[in-house]
Amino acid sequence: MKAFTSVSPRSLPDAVTALSRARQQGQHAIIVGGGSDALALIKERLIAPDLVVRLTGIRQLDGIARDSNGLTIGGETTLAAMARHDELRRAYGVLAQAAESVATPQIRNAGTLAGNLAQRPWCWYYRNGFTCFKNGGNTCYSAAGENQFNAIFGGGPSFIVHPSDTAPALVALDATFRIVGPKGERTVPAAQFFTLPTVNPARENALEDDEVLTSIHVPAAKAGMRSLYHKVMDREAWTHAIVSAAAVLRMDGNVCRDARIVLGGVAPIPWRLTEVEKLLVGQTMNDALIDRAAAASTTGARPLRNNAYKVPLVQAVVGRALTDLRA
Ligand SMILES: Cc1cc2nc3c(=O)[nH]c(=O)nc-3n(C[C@H](O)[C@H](O)[C@H](O)COP(=O)(O)OP(=O)(O)OC[C@H]3O[C@@H](n4cnc5c(N)ncnc54)[C@H](O)[C@@H]3O)c2cc1C
Known part of the structure; x- marks a missing residue:
């Protein structure tokens, strides 16, 4: 495994600066939340970053806040915190149940909402280092190979399935995602955040390498x-x-x-x-x-x-x- 530097910025601007500075210097920098997916990718040698930017120390990105328009959930909020949040459980059962269905209590205690939404695919070929679309190649081995767990809708040229449990819940709730990067801030509807392989078979969403998914907003629950x-x-x-x-x-x-x-x-x-x-x-x-x-x-x-x-x-x-x- 290649050695890397890890930094824990205390503010969002510091995190964005660290990411864009690394990029300007030709370094490969990645964002890490709970690390339950990203660190496994490093250990399996699927990625080899020079710099790891940890976001869990940025208080501004953690927590669930209510206003008259709904709820804003910080990207670094853990899945465990979401699953036990009273208002989420009462008014947005679909999201609390999705968060609670993820993995194990240990992973939910460390795993963040942003990390859950931006996690990489779990297709067997990708995780085992085959040079498929997701690993810099130009083939999807599952199309003609082992495909028990692959796509039945929207596949081609890659046939991965999106792995996140919270993603379908947030699309169903008409959520919007706030993204911050060196060029500023943008807001993307959940349904447009996730992208088909026809857009770019190497990626699963609209994030640029130096952009941070900072928060997710769910609109106020309507009567009935x-x-x-x-x-x-x-x-x-x-x-x-x-x-x-x-x-x-x-x-x-x-x-x-x-x-x-x-x-x-x-x-x-x-x-x-x-x-x-x-x-x-x-x-x-x-x-x-x-x-x-x-x-x-x-x-x-x-x-x-x-x-x-x-x-x-x-x-x-x-x-x-x-x-x-x-x-
Ligand atoms: C045994 C096991 C079982 C699992 N089961 C499930 C399951 O049932 N359902 C499910 O949905 N998931 C599952 N996962 C996947 C995943 O680990 C969890 O969903 C977890 O929520 C990921 O969050 P994290 O904070 O640990 O992500 P990290 O590992 O920190 O990050 C994951 C990815 O997201 C990127 N990222 C993280 N934060 C940001 C941000 N703020 N902005 C931009 N990019 C960001 C990282 O660069 C990385 O590529 C499982 C994982 C394991 C190991």
Whole structure:
């Protein structure tokens, strides 16, 4: 493993300066939050930074603040803090449940929201050092190789699935992401933060190398809003979703007034089911409607050789999410 320098700036401007100065000097600098993914990438020799910029000491980036427009969650807030936050649990169940579903208590205690959203893919080929698109190559080995856990939607030329549990929840909640870099600040809707491999097969999001994801804003919960997160894994704990669904409905009695259904574990980005949402809006939630919505949830799916099992799984997870929310 190559030796690297680690710095712990006390302010956001100091962190941005450290990142851009390193870049100007031709050094490879990376950001680290809890380090549960980034340090593994270093140990596995998938990345070899000269400089590691730790953000967890910057108080301004940690914590959950409320205002009249909703909640702002600092990028360095841990997943454990999110999972136990009263208002998140009460008004934004989908996000608290997604945070609580990540990995293990140890990883949730160290792992941050920004790190969860910017974590790299867990495709077997990438993690084992194959020179695929994610490792500087120009091939996706899973397209014709081992692809049990890969994409059934939105794949090509890379077929990774986006690994974050909180990402589908934040897209379903219409969150916005604040990003700060040497050129200033910008705000990006959650749905535009994650990018398909057709944009750049080496990357999963809109961040530049010297930009920091500083906070995430979720709009105020509307009257009648109900939400939940369902996650299916190939073992009982400690792992990513093979299929998940984040569902946010605004109900008026039994009638659905607004809907967001976003899948995880099935596409290179959180995969929004806009046609299913349209089918639900304005309708009375009953068994027949839920069956139609579940069946429609896999329209356009293109399974690879070994992952067609995800098609009925998606339908079951969407059906279960809607049934539970109706209740
Ligand atoms: C055994 C195991 C099981 C796991 N299971 C799950 C799971 O079930 N669900 C799930 O979603 N994840 C899972 N993970 C992945 C991940 O470790 C956690 O999601 C964790 O939240 C990552 O946060 P972190 O702060 O440790 O990230 P870090 O390791 O610090 O960073 C991850 C990546 O994000 C970048 N980054 C970090 N902070 C910022 C920032 N503020 N701005 C810009 N870029 C940033 C880093 O450069 C790095 O590339 C698992 C990991 C392990 C090891």
